[in-house]
Each structure stands twice: as C-alpha cells, then as structure tokens.
Amino acid sequence: MMMRFVSILFLFLPICAWGQTEKLIGKNIQDHDLQVFIKNLGQHSALLSSELQYVYPSKGVKLAFYARTQLDAIELYNNKIKQDIYQRYIGKLPFNLSFEMNRKQVIILLGKADFFTNDYLQYNKQEVTLMIYADEKQISKILLKRRSCIMGDCLDGYGIFLSRTGERYEGNWKQGTKHGRGVCYYTNGDKYEGQWLENQLNGEGKMTAKDGTVKNGLWEKGKFKGEIKNKEALLYSLLGKHKTNSSVQLLTETYGGGFKEIRMNQDYTSYIFDNQKLTLVFDEYGYVNKINLKNSGLHEFSGSITSALPAISDEKYIRYALGEPREIVKGENGNIYVYQDGESWVYIRFDKKSMLNTVDFKVLGNVSPLIFHKKSTDCKKGSCANGYGELNQAGNFYKGYFKDELFDGQGEIQYYSGGVYKGYFSQGKREGKGKYTWSDKSSYNGEWKNNQKNGSGAMNYANGDKFVGHWQNDMRMGEGTLYRADGKKISGTWEFDELKQSFTFGK
Numbered sequence: 001m002m003m004r005f006v007s008i009l010f011l012f013l014p015i016c017a018w019g020q021t022e023k024l025i026g027k028n029i030q031d032h033d034l035q036v037f038i039k040n041l042g043q044h045s046a047l048l049s050s051e052l053q054y055v056y057p058s059k060g061v062k063l064a065f066y067a068r069t070q071l072d073a074i075e076l077y078n079n080k081i082k083q084d085i086y087q088r089y090i091g092k093l094p095f096n097l098s099f100e101m102n103r104k105q106v107i108i109l110l111g112k113a114d115f116f117t118n119d120y121l122q123y124n125k126q127e128v129t130l131m132i133y134a135d136e137k138q139i140s141k142i143l144l145k146r147r148s149c150i151m152g153d154c155l156d157g158y159g160i161f162l163s164r165t166g167e168r169y170e171g172n173w174k175q176g177t178k179h180g181r182g183v184c185y186y187t188n189g190d191k192y193e194g195q196w197l198e199n200q201l202n203g204e205g206k207m208t209a210k211d212g213t214v215k216n217g218l219w220e221k222g223k224f225k226g227e228i229k230n231k232e233a234l235l236y237s238l239l240g241k242h243k244t245n246s247s248v249q250l251l252t253e254t255y256g257g258g259f260k261e262i263r264m265n266q267d268y269t270s271y272i273f274d275n276q277k278l279t280l281v282f283d284e285y286g287y288v289n290k291i292n293l294k295n296s297g298l299h300e301f302s303g304s305i306t307s308a309l310p311a312i313s314d315e316k317y318i319r320y321a322l323g324e325p326r327e328i329v330k331g332e333n334g335n336i337y338v339y340q341d342g343e344s345w346v347y348i349r350f351d352k353k354s355m356l357n358t359v360d361f362k363v364l365g366n367v368s369p370l371i372f373h374k375k376s377t378d379c380k381k382g383s384c385a386n387g388y389g390e391l392n393q394a395g396n397f398y399k400g401y402f403k404d405e406l407f408d409g410q411g412e413i414q415y416y417s418g419g420v421y422k423g424y425f426s427q428g429k430r431e432g433k434g435k436y437t438w439s440d441k442s443s444y445n446g447e448w449k450n451n452q453k454n455g456s457g458a459m460n461y462a463n464g465d466k467f468v469g470h471w472q473n474d475m476r477m478g479e480g481t482l483y484r485a486d487g488k489k490i491s492g493t494w495e496f497d498e499l500k501q502s503f504t505f506g507k
Contacts, residue, residue: 024071025128026070026164028069042056051065051068059089060079060088070146075142076093077140078138078141094142097109097139100139102138103121130143155176158171167186169183169185171184177198179196190209190210192208200221200222204217204250239291248280259271260272260274265442267439268284268289269286276294277294278291278293280292285416291361293358293359294357295358315350318337318348322337325348331349335354336350345360345361378392384402384405386402386403389402397413400412406427407428410425418438423436431449434448444459446471453474456469456471468481469494
C-alpha cells in the first residue's frame with residue numbers, strides 16, 4: 001500500500017511543478033526550478049528546436065531563451081485545432097486560468113485587459129506579460145514573456161524598466177532612451193540619481209557606490225566631470241557645446257543669478273549674466289563659440305590658463321606668469337595678448353593703463369555640427385554620401401555636393417538662425433569663394449577657409465558700413481578700407497580685428 005502511494009506522489013510532482021510557470025520567466029537556465037521544469041518536460045523536438053528555443057509538441061509547450069541563458073518566454077497550447085502539432089498542455093495554468101474559459105470569462109477573472117485585439121487579451125503582470133489567445137468558446141494558447149517595462153511608458157514618458165541583468169531604471173524616457181531625470185539601481189549595488197541624455201549619465205547627478213562613496217556633480221556622456229561647486233568643470237569644457245547641452249544648461253541655472261539673451265551681428269547670440277562677469281557667445285548653429293570672462297570673475301573659475309591670473313594684474317606680471325604671448329596686438333583701448341590653450345585661443349585684454357581687463361576664450365576653428373550629428377533619415381533627396389544631395393536637419397537645410405558624407409564642392413545652406421550661404425565647401429567646411437547673407441541683411445562676399453572668413457573679401461554691415469580688405473580667422477587682418485555709413489573712409493592696417501595704423505579721409 002505504501003509503495004502505491006509513493007508512485008502516485010511521484011507521478012504528481014511534475015504537474016505541480018508546472019503550476020509555477022509565471023515564476024520561471026527571467027530565470028537563468030542554471031536555476032534549480034527551471035532545471036526541474038525542463039527535466040520534467042523530457043526530450044524536446046530535434047526538428048523544431050534550436051539553441052534559442054526548445055519545442056515540446058507532445059507536451060504543448062514552447063520555451064524561448066535570451067542569449068541561450070535566460071528564459072524569455074513560455075507558450076502553453078490547447079489542441080483545439082486538429083492540425084496543430086501541439087498536444088494539450090496538462091499542467092496547471094498560470095493565474096488560475098483554464099482552457100475551457102472563453103474571452104468573456106477571462107475578463108471576469110482577470111479584469112479589463114491592458115491591451116487587446118480580436119485575437120488576444122494582454123495583461124501586464126509585474127515583470128511578466130500575459131497574452132491569452134481566446135475566442136467566444138475557449139482559450140487556444142497562453143503566452144508568458146518577460147516584461148522589461150514593468151510600469152508606465154518606457155518610450156515617451158515616465159516608466160520603470162527592468163533589464164535582463166537585473167538593473168532597474170525609474171524615470172523619464174524619450175524615443176525609447178533614458179532622457180531627463182531618473183534613478184538607476186545597478187546590479188553591483190551602485191545607485192545613480194540625476195539627469196540622462198540618450199541612455200547616458202549627462203547633466204547634474206549623484207552616484208552613490210555600494211561602499212558609500214559619493215560623486216555628486218556634473219556628468220557628461222557617462223563620465224564624471226567634477227563637483228558642481230567647481231565651476232571650472234562648468235566653464236572650460238563649454239567651447240563647442242550647443243546651448244541645449246546639459247553643461248551649458250547647468251551653468252546657466254547655477255551661476256550669476258540669471259542672464260539676458262541678446263541677438264548679435266551675423267546671427268550670433270550671447271548670454272550676458274546679470275553679475276556682468278561672464279558672457280557666453282553662440283554661433284549661427286547655437287554652439288558656444290567664445291567665452292568672455294571679466295577680471296573680477298577669474299577667482300570663481302580658477303582653472304585652465306587662468307589659474308595663474310589674479311584679478312589685479314598688469315602686462316608685466318602676465319608675461320612673467322604665462323610666458324611670452326604668441327602675438328601682441330596694440331588696440332585702441334589697450335594691448336591684447338594672444339595665447340593658445342588646448343583647443344582654444346585665449347585673448348587677454350588690458351586697459352589703457354596696462355591693467356588686466358577681460359579674458360576671451362575662442363574656438364580654434366568652427367566645424368558644422370551637421371557633419372557629426374547627421375542621420376540617414378535626414379537625407380531628403382539624392383545622395384548625402386557622394387554626389388548631389390539635399391539634407392534637412394534641425395532647421396538647417398543644405399543642398400549641394402557631398403564627398404565621403406561631407407559637404408564638398410558647390411552648395412547652399414540655410415541656417416536655422418536665418419542666414420544663407422551660397423558658395424564652395426571642402427571637407428564639410430565653408431572653403432573657397434562664397435557669399436554669406438545673415439538675417440539682418442549684412443553680408444560677406446569673398447574667400448573662406450575652415451568655415452571662417454580668410455583671404456580677401458568685402459563685408460557689408462547692417463549699420464551701412466562696408467569693409468574691403470583682408471581677413472584671417474573671421475577677423476580683419478592686414479590692409480583694408482572701411483567705408484563708413486556717414487561717408488568717411490578709413491584705410492590702414494588691421495590686426496586681430498583691431499585698427500593698428502589708420503588714415504581717415506573725408507567724404
């Protein structure tokens with residue numbers, strides 16, 4: 001009698017194990033419960049199975065795996081269709097379901113579906129998605145699959161996402177990427193809370209390691225840039241950043257008590273901070289082209305080349321601290337010392353008493369951001385790789401010739417700022433002869449190199465002035481003549497946009 005009871009119990013164990021199918025989703029193939037489940041199913045079909053799925057037609061079961069290691073989905077079949085290769089699954093169904101239930105009975109049991117079609121009802125159950133294929137008579141199939149977005153909207157909005165590795169993110173999403181503010185709990189015990197951009201730590205954020213170590217400050221493309229109180233990290237890395245970049249936004253939020261945005265000549269704009277110590281200048285694309293720092297703000301941004309500059313300095317001390325400059329320009333309001341610091345020019349300006357006044361940082365060269373941020377869908381006509389094509393991106397429209405995916409040859413670009421350039425390009429930059437007309441109707445017609453005015457050309461200013469002469473890196477350099485709107489003509493020699501020697505003529 002005892003032997004008979006043991007045999008019955010042994011035969012019943014596999015069926016009981018099958019009653020926990022919803023709890024097996026997401027488990028590693030080495031997990032004990034999953035191993036027992038697979039063992040009880042017996043031999044899978046050699047004809048229908050693969051490394052990523054095990055098929056058991058006689059048991060009415062199909063298992064799908066992620067990366068050969070993690071159970072991603074389970075399908076449970078009812079053999080209501082005679083020609084179906086699957087027999088009926090005989091184990092206990094998840095969530096107290098029964099194959100004899102029709103569509104209406106399922107809704108009574110589980111409530112309103114999160115999503116439905118004519119073929120199936122879908123329910124989001126914590127970390128599992130339950131899909132029930134049912135009609136007015138009975139259930140034909142039940143699908144259990146791993147659910148990554150366990151709450152909310154993980155495409156555009158707020159959602160909670162659980163990765164296959166166990167990493168959990170709770171926060172904002174944009175086009176399926178982590179974007180905005182959010183909290184991430186890593187599998188190693190670390191926790192990050194702060195701003196994200198396209199799945200990367202970007203902006204203000206706090207990382208708390210498992211051992212209690214804290215990094216609280218500015219992050220950029222997943223890398224920690226420094227504590228927020230260290231404004232060096234918020235200033236000297238800004239050149240070449242767009243005004244929507246998290247570094248720029250963080251600086252504007254934390255420094256100076258506010259700023260005014262002012263439209264400048266040639267479609268440039270500037271952020272002039274209320275404390276009058278700092279100005280950011282943006283080019284026609286909206287990228288930081290120049291940083292102007294008053295001497296009174298040097299101690300707040302102690303870093304880079306300015307770490308050796310006290311607020312009160314004269315020309316003699318600057319030469320002692322920084323060495324001889326690359327150039328010394330004698331301007332009308334005082335001398336200008338020109339240094340190079342990494343990827344930027346540094347212009348140290350003095351007043352007429354030879355005392356330090358301001359420090360300007362300017363990018364060495366201006367490269368179109370369209371080159372680096374281009375997407376395949378932005379090409380609207382022709383080829384944007386080689387030959388003629390038309391590119392439309394972020395309000396900038398280019399039509400002309402490409403070579404190796406860069407603007408090359410004759411073309412025309414309309415900038416989002418309102419300006420238009422017609423002329424020649426080389427390796428993505430304005431190079432050769434061309435005419436740029438800005439939104440205020442000022443224009444330059446002449447030679448270009450490295451995206452800047454270089455060579456001979458004529459500049460018509462919005463105020464009616466006109467300069468004809470030589471240019472270097474967007475600055476008047478060498479001999480030239482300024483025709484003023486009031487009829488006066490000034491000819492002379494220019495250095496770094498400053499008039500060095502001049503002769504003034506009447507009308």
